[in-house]
Amino acid sequence: MIEPEGERVAYDPPERLRRLPSWMTSEVARMASRLVTASLAQDGARRPHFTVLTSLAEQGAASQADIGRRLSIDRSDLHAILPELERDGLVRRARDELDRRRNVVALTAAGRAALERLDRRIDAAQDELLEPLSGGERRQFARLLAKLLEREWGPDR
Amino acid sequence: MIEPEGERVAYDPPERLRRLPSWMTSEVARMASRLVTASLAQDGARRPHFTVLTSLAEQGAASQADIGRRLSIDRSDLHAILPELERDGLVRRARDELDRRRNVVALTAAGRAALERLDRRIDAAQDELLEPLSGGERRQFARLLAKLLEREWGPDR
DNA sequence: CGGATATCAGTGTAACTGAAATAA
DNA sequence: CTTATTTCAGTTGCACTGATATCC
Numbered sequence: 001m002i003e004p005e006g007e008r009v010a011y012d013p014p015e016r017l018r019r020l021p022s023w024m025t026s027e028v029a030r031m032a033s034r035l036v037t038a039s040l041a042q043d044g045a046r047r048p049h050f051t052v053l054t055s056l057a058e059q060g061a062a063s064q065a066d067i068g069r070r071l072s073i074d075r076s077d078l079h080a081i082l083p084e085l086e087r088d089g090l091v092r093r094a095r096d097e098l099d100r101r102r103n104v105v106a107l108t109a110a111g112r113a114a115l116e117r118l119d120r121r122i123d124a125a126q127d128e129l130l131e132p133l134s135g136g137e138r139r140q141f142a143r144l145l146a147k148l149l150e151r152e153w154g155p156d157r
Numbered sequence: 158m159i160e161p162e163g164e165r166v167a168y169d170p171p172e173r174l175r176r177l178p179s180w181m182t183s184e185v186a187r188m189a190s191r192l193v194t195a196s197l198a199q200d201g202a203r204r205p206h207f208t209v210l211t212s213l214a215e216q217g218a219a220s221q222a223d224i225g226r227r228l229s230i231d232r233s234d235l236h237a238i239l240p241e242l243e244r245d246g247l248v249r250r251a252r253d254e255l256d257r258r259r260n261v262v263a264l265t266a267a268g269r270a271a272l273e274r275l276d277r278r279i280d281a282a283q284d285e286l287l288e289p290l291s292g293g294e295r296r297q298f299a300r301l302l303a304k305l306l307e308r309e310w311g312p313d314r
Numbered sequence: 315c316g317g318a319t320a321t322c323a324g325t326g327t328a329a330c331t332g333a334a335a336t337a338a
Numbered sequence: 339c340t341t342a343t344t345t346c347a348g349t350t351g352c353a354c355t356g357a358t359a360t361c362c
Binding site: 009010011012013014015016017018019020021022024025026027028029031032033035036051054055057058059062065066069070071072119122125126129130132133137138140141142144145146147148149150151152153 | 166167168169170171172173174175176177178179181182183184185186188189190192193208211212214215216219222223226227228229276279282283286287289290294295297298299301302303304305306307308309310
């Protein structure tokens with residue numbers, strides 16, 4: 001069917017797509033990505049910065065290669081991120097004297113403080129994302145997502 | 158904490174990330190994207206091809222500009238996709254004689270048949286994605302996703 | 315003329331690849 | 339000699355921008 005004259009065509013994906021779980025999930029992920037990116041930007045941070053700081057806080061200091069493997073961030077991308085975090089005083093990098101190939105990356109006090117601020121930003125973004133859902137629905141949503149991901153992580157997490 | 162010697166570090170994102178709804182949603186979306194891409198590839202198609210064919214089947218023939226607006230696909234990307242679909246005989250493009258700026262794109266019989274095959278591939282990918290969930294859980298998951306997206310589409314859909 | 319369409323070249327970005335220098 | 343780590347240059351895929359010829 002050709003659009004009637006004068007009819008402005010707007011964003012309007014077909015029903016078949018809008019009902020596909022894979023499509024809806026991608027749309028929600030896009031929404032989440034926008035919200036998270038915007039919330040971190042308020043503190044001048046981007047996603048990988050938050051990811052790295054969180055890993056250092058929870059899993060401890062590590063070499064760049066290990067950080068990359070834990071978070072599945074490419075070594076080249078880490079190489080772009082870490083100097084920025086170091087310049088802002090959020091992490092300290094030092095040669096590992098037991099294995100002088102390695103740069104051991106550790107969180108600083110300033111990094112810990114920055115992470116606390118980012119944590120609050122991230123939580124606010126989650127609230128905004130889940131705003132249409134009740135508390136019970138939010139828990140249910142999280143449970144279903146976790147169930148879908150258990151295959152990747154293994155059930156023992 | 159430095160990794161103990163000999164310990165191989167594997168993919169293991171921190172708990173804080175793994176519990177974030179935004180993060181879990183993105184992971185599930187990545188999983189869905191892999192499954193959908195692989196299922197379409199079995200018939201030599203990619204995502205935008207399926208999207209365009211679906212729109213033509215459900216919403217009817219349209220100009221390239223209108224297809225782009227309906228699906229929010231960039232005009233340049235459409236320009237890459239449509240010649241491929243035309244070459245394979247899945248769509249027909251013809252100058253609109255009432256507005257000779259427009260290329261009216263329409264599904265062919267071969268296109269309709271190809272779409273039927275792709276539809277089955279897509280449904281199989283959904284099944285694979287949702288495999289860990291029961292029937293009731295799948296409906297619940299779809300309901301929650303739709304609720305999160307109602308803000309974008311408006312509630313009247 | 316202003317505005318829309320289809321086309322095509324080019325830009326910006328992010329994920330990744332290859333390779334060098336250093337060290338184990 | 340082989341392997342691992344960090345660094346850095348380059349590639350690829352993708353979304354998007356700018357410009358042009360055509361048409362309303």
